[in-house]
Amino acid sequence: MTGLLEGKRVCVTGASAGIGRAVAIGCARHGADVAVNFGSDRQGADSAVAEIEALGRKGVAIQGDVAEPESATRFIDGAVAELGGVDIFVNNAGICPFHSFLDMPTEVFERTMRVNMHGAYFMVQAAANQMVKQGDGGSIIAMSSISALVGGEFQTHYTPTKAGVLSLMQSTAVALGKHGIRCNALLPGTILTDINKDDLADGEKREYMERRVPLGRLGRPEDMVGPTVFLASDELAGYVTGAALLVDGGMFVNLQ
Ligand SMILES: NC(=O)C1=CN([C@@H]2O[C@H](COP(=O)(O)OP(=O)(O)OC[C@H]3O[C@@H](n4cnc5c(N)ncnc54)[C@H](OP(=O)(O)O)[C@@H]3O)[C@@H](O)[C@H]2O)C=CC1
Numbered sequence: 001m002t003g004l005l006e007g008k009r010v011c012v013t014g015a016s017a018g019i020g021r022a023v024a025i026g027c028a029r030h031g032a033d034v035a036v037n038f039g040s041d042r043q044g045a046d047s048a049v050a051e052i053e054a055l056g057r058k059g060v061a062i063q064g065d066v067a068e069p070e071s072a073t074r075f076i077d078g079a080v081a082e083l084g085g086v087d088i089f090v091n092n093a094g095i096c097p098f099h100s101f102l103d104m105p106t107e108v109f110e111r112t113m114r115v116n117m118h119g120a121y122f123m124v125q126a127a128a129n130q131m132v133k134q135g136d137g138g139s140i141i142a143m144s145s146i147s148a149l150v151g152g153e154f155q156t157h158y159t160p161t162k163a164g165v166l167s168l169m170q171s172t173a174v175a176l177g178k179h180g181i182r183c184n185a186l187l188p189g190t191i192l193t194d195i196n197k198d199d200l201a202d203g204e205k206r207e208y209m210e211r212r213v214p215l216g217r218l219g220r221p222e223d224m225v226g227p228t229v230f231l232a233s234d235e236l237a238g239y240v241t242g243a244a245l246l247v248d249g250g251m252f253v254n255l256q
């Protein structure tokens with residue numbers, strides 16, 4: 001299926017790698033022009049833009065550390081300058097520096113909060129202001145996690161940010177409904193990317209995680225494209241807002 005996002009202008013944070021990159025290219029495959037935010041990996045962002053352009057769509061890479069509130073207006077203003085507006089915003093950038101709880105360094109805790117939570121807040125706010133100005137509604141999607149619902153021994157600083165991002169989508173759905181802006185959260189399970197490469201380098205842990213998934217495999221970044229396009233599309237999800245969609249191969253419901 002193609003063309004669900006024909007003529008739409010999409011912004012994706014953290015799109016130089018992993019889920020964000022796959023989603024940015026997937027949106028272009030469905031007809032959208034795409035602005036790609038990245039923190040440090042310019043090569044990754046440029047190669048995502050090259051793939052978007054190879055699909056015949058406009059692409060632009062805009063650097064900005066999402067932990068800095070001013071990156072948000074810079075990203076949205078840059079996207080408006082290059083693409084003419086913003087119809088769909090995907091808040092995806094995130095980090096998960098695995099660490100034990102009792103000796104969590106303050107700076108690891110604070111950085112994780114700033115990137116994942118503060119970054120989401122100011123980015124979503126900037127995107128929403130632009131959509132309100134355009135006056136034609138919009139769709140905001142945030143990459144939360146199965147970790148919004150369950151804990152992790154080495155993720156005590158991370159899981160609260162994912163619960164926070166889910167909560168942000170619930171409250172912004174309420175705040176922005178009157179503007180025709182839909183806000184929804186995606187909750188990926190374990191998707192194989194750089195964020196968990198070291199953690200899953202342990203073969204035993206990886207096999208254990210695989211066994212927990214009823215569909216029999218860990219996720220791939222491309223698994224997040226269809227659910228993102230669904231929530232982005234007014235045709236498919238025009239009456240969906242404040243929702244949370246697990247994309248985890250069934251991991252969450254697998255108690256035993
Ligand atoms: N993989 C998984 O199993 C799961 C992931 N998620 C969530 O999905 C999102 C994407 O994760 P994933 O693709 O796995 O991770 P990756 O590490 O593969 O990619 C992370 C992306 O975020 C960007 N990024 C990181 N920090 C910043 C920053 N300060 N400013 C701007 N961009 C930044 C990186 O860009 P750069 O290197 O250029 O800075 C990169 O493009 C995250 O929010 C994560 O919490 C949720 C559930 C499961």
Ligand SMILES: C[C@H](O)[C@@H]1OC(=O)[C@H](O)[C@@H]1O
Pocket residue numbers: 096144145146147152162188189190191195196199
């Ligand atoms: C980084 C982890 O592997 C990944 O991140 C999440 O949000 C998932 O719950 C996994 O724990």
